[in-house]
Amino acid sequence: MSFPYLRPRRLRKNKYLRDLVAETRISPRDFIYPIFVKEGISEPEEIDAMPGQYRWPLEKVHEIVGKALDVGVHNILIFGIPSEKDELGSSAYSSDGIVQKAVRKIRKEFGNEVVIHTDVCLCHYTSHGHCGLLTKKCRDGFCEHVVDNDPTLELLAKVAVSHAEAGADVVAPSSMMDGMVRAIREALDRAGFTDVAIMSYAAKYASAFYGPFRAAADNAPAHGDRRTYQMDPRNGEEALKEVNLDIEEGADILMVKPALSYLDVIKRVKDTFPYYPLAAYNVSGEYSMVKFAARNGLVDEKKIILEILHSIRRAGADIVITYHAIEASEWLKEGLDIDLF
Template sequence: MSFPYLRPRRLRKNLYLRDLVAETRVSPRDFIFPIFVKEGISEPEPINSMPGQYRWPVEKVTKIVSDALELGVRNVLIFGIPSYKDELGSSAYSKDGVVQRAVKKIRKEFGDEVVIHTDVCLCHYTTHGHCGLLTRKCVGDFCRDVIDNDSTIELLGKVAVTHAEAGADVVAPSSMMDGMVRTIRKALDEAGFTDVAIMSYAAKYASAFYGPFREAADNAPQKGDRRTYQMDPRNGEEAIKEVALDVEEGADILMVKPALAYLDVIRRVREAFPHYPLAAYNVSGEYSMVKVAAANGLVDEKKIILEILHAIKRAGANVIITYHALEAAQWLKEGLDRELF
């Protein structure tokens, strides 16, 4: 024989045998479903840039949460779109803010049946659309607006506490400010919320894959960009440094964002920090590209989505934040993963 005696094809000859020896399994329990909640609307509002996704009024957000629970998706991530914005993002830490009201409503309706994660940032709430407070700095005659890191993280601590007071289980700071995890942990602990966890956007890249989200959440920067605080897509070692800092500061769950173009980073973080839960965010651009391609008959939608989710899990993520969560959960419930693979 011109090849080894072992024949790997023996374990691929039918779908049930392939399923028996499959190394990677994806479950609805792995998913966090992002939900946009918007003030000033009375009915769900379609998001043009993200086919199949909606902005939900606070009064009706329990409908989509109920749909998620029915499919076995018990984790949701709440993003708020306020009716009022200012330079300080003050509605982000209002006790009557859009996220705070949505969290209270979800908690009252479902109790502990759902795990509520909340996005902690200022970009949705500031008139300038940046993730931190702007300050004017001058060197000689040259002046420019820069992000004031240290005053920003103090406000993020306030935001996190109001989310915890409303009933959030996990707060997810996404601004990539230095020291944000430590400051939020301190604020939560001092307010008595020692059991509220932090899922940190530990390695969040300045990515072109966020385009549809910025339309969905109305949070695009009015001028400039976010490259001074989000990570350079060319860097991998830097991700390990960023994650290590968040671990030291007290993060409970780590995250890499986006997912598909950064599977190598997911793997590196998993290997460097094997004892920490690791999330990967399958972001809006990744979602919308698949939806547009499927709508034009270019790909098999079900197969490509399940392949993507398995790839993210295989790379090392324990948790997948994805807009595909509900449809994928339905397909997994029907056993389509076995049939498709």
């Protein structure tokens, strides 16, 4: 008997054999594709900070949805960019808001061929750029504006119901307000939308990886930051607490955001709560780093994107929200995942 007896290389000698024994697989069915819809424009605007991504006018949003469907991506996540903002973010819950109009248009165009997820937050719609209502609090002569949690819940519930009325299948609260899932679930049920699911941004970190998104959506805070309500990047155990709370409040799908710097959190959440669908958001900064590195010839774009998406799935995510969804699906359709690995 020759040594070594076990030779793992035996299963690596041919690309089709490697594919046969691969532990992790990705498919267009695993992806949710984020789409920006903007009021007041007539043509798509390329986002400088996110090469290959666009702000879509309402009249043409069906074009990008159709492109996603053509490659097998049937799940989309809608973000609205309004033409006007105010302190209450009132256009977020208006029946004539940009998200509501986009949902109705997409539903009319594609029926049930597309699953429409909508981002439920106020930061795109408030003049101050925060994810909730601001209130002035003073102590010992020092005053500051802080996000007032409980009154914000009422508005988030209104946003979610307005999205459901427009035809959304899944609402995705992203503000990280305490109690947001329960407030939304109760409001949806009262309004008769018991079949509308909630995909909660359960563990959303106060990350530096959101920079390109904030440029795309014009939603950076006018003052201060979001560290008082988004999670501290140094914490892992806290993510399990946040996820557990959202489960108790009625979340149907959980989410960890961002993905790449938090693969350990994805794994811990999946190991702790294995029976709940888990999404991971491959965010704008992660996307843009790859795109700019590829533009400068520093990385093999296709290889690195597919490697990233496999790593997110390998960590335990059942669903990947990614700006790479369409291009990756095209490559998968062509069988490039086999050729690249």
